[in-house]
Amino acid sequence: MTHETEIIRQVLEGDIESFRLLLARYEKPVVRMIRNITYDKESCEDIAQDVFLAAYKKLASFDRARSSFSTWLFTIARNKSINALKKKRPLSMSELPEKSNPHNPSDDMAKREFYDQLDKTLEALPSRQRRAFVLAEFEKLSYAEIAQIEGVRLGTIKSRINRAKKKLRTALEEFGGDVV
Amino acid sequence: MKTEEIYNTWKEQKKQIEVSKSFSGKVMNRIYQYERNKCKSLFNAQSLIELMSAHTLAKAGLILTGGVVGFIRVVFVVTMVLE
Numbered sequence A: 001m002t003h004e005t006e007i008i009r010q011v012l013e014g015d016i017e018s019f020r021l022l023l024a025r026y027e028k029p030v031v032r033m034i035r036n037i038t039y040d041k042e043s044c045e046d047i048a049q050d051v052f053l054a055a056y057k058k059l060a061s062f063d064r065a066r067s068s069f070s071t072w073l074f075t076i077a078r079n080k081s082i083n084a085l086k087k088k089r090p091l092s093m094s095e096l097p098e099k100s101n102p103h104n105p106s107d108d109m110a111k112r113e114f115y116d117q118l119d120k121t122l123e124a125l126p127s128r129q130r131r132a133f134v135l136a137e138f139e140k141l142s143y144a145e146i147a148q149i150e151g152v153r154l155g156t157i158k159s160r161i162n163r164a165k166k167k168l169r170t171a172l173e174e175f176g177g178d179v180v
Numbered sequence B: 001m002k003t004e005e006i007y008n009t010w011k012e013q014k015k016q017i018e019v020s021k022s023f024s025g026k027v028m029n030r031i032y033q034y035e036r037n038k039c040k041s042l043f044n045a046q047s048l049i050e051l052m053s054a055h056t057l058a059k060a061g062l063i064l065t066g067g068v069v070g071f072i073r074v075v076f077v078v079t080m081v082l083e
Helices: A002-012 A016-038 A044-061 A069-086 A108-124 A127-138 A143-150 A154-173 B003-015 B023-040 B045-054 B056-082
Strands: none
Touching: A002 A016, A002 A044, A002 A069, A016 A044, A016 A069, A016 A127, A016 B003, A016 B023, A044 A069, A044 B023, A044 B045, A069 A127, A069 A143, A108 A127, A108 A154, A108 B003, A127 A143, A127 A154, A127 B003, A143 A154, A154 B003, B045 B056
16 A cells, blocks of 8 residues: 555654554554454553554564555554463353353344354454454455464465354354354 | 344444544554653663664674674784784
């Protein structure tokens, strides 16, 4: 993106205020990504602040021939999220809510239960699968971009996303549905 | 409502988040703070390491300087031994 390249050039030349333009463009995707990966509503913005500060400090090392700015920024966010997760106790599958009897998700209560079940299942996924799923389904990144962020092969990403979807499908099936 | 619709609605909900209005201000404050500290301690070891790691030319310059200094030292030692 030429405009973005121009903003980065301005920041590197000392126009610190231009960094606000990058912030305005990426604050929401970065905070959302961190929140959906770490499931930490309280500190996701603090982690995102660290991401942008790190991006500012390392901006001179950003090479647009190697990746887009968004991929580069998401890679920093991914690394910070992993560090935050290491400090947090993982949720195991055994901590998922009690399986209720299949029912028709027609009312608000039932829908809420479905959302909660999906939330808990996503949170309990292995971190790698959750990251790949979040980047693909919520941030709409291509598999190639996700592979670059994760530093793995394209096939590995496809496999992680498929496994994540399968687990979410299973969680829904246990609640009486079967379509993901 | 079918489960597919529920799944899609859930995904849409997960995309809808609000970032606090003070967020960008906090980040910019930290950046300005970082710049002030950098000016204060321009010549300390930490900032030198950060500078080196961020700039390829600086890294190359450091390696080149190290090489030249090493070479001069070897020449000096050899000269001393020969004398």
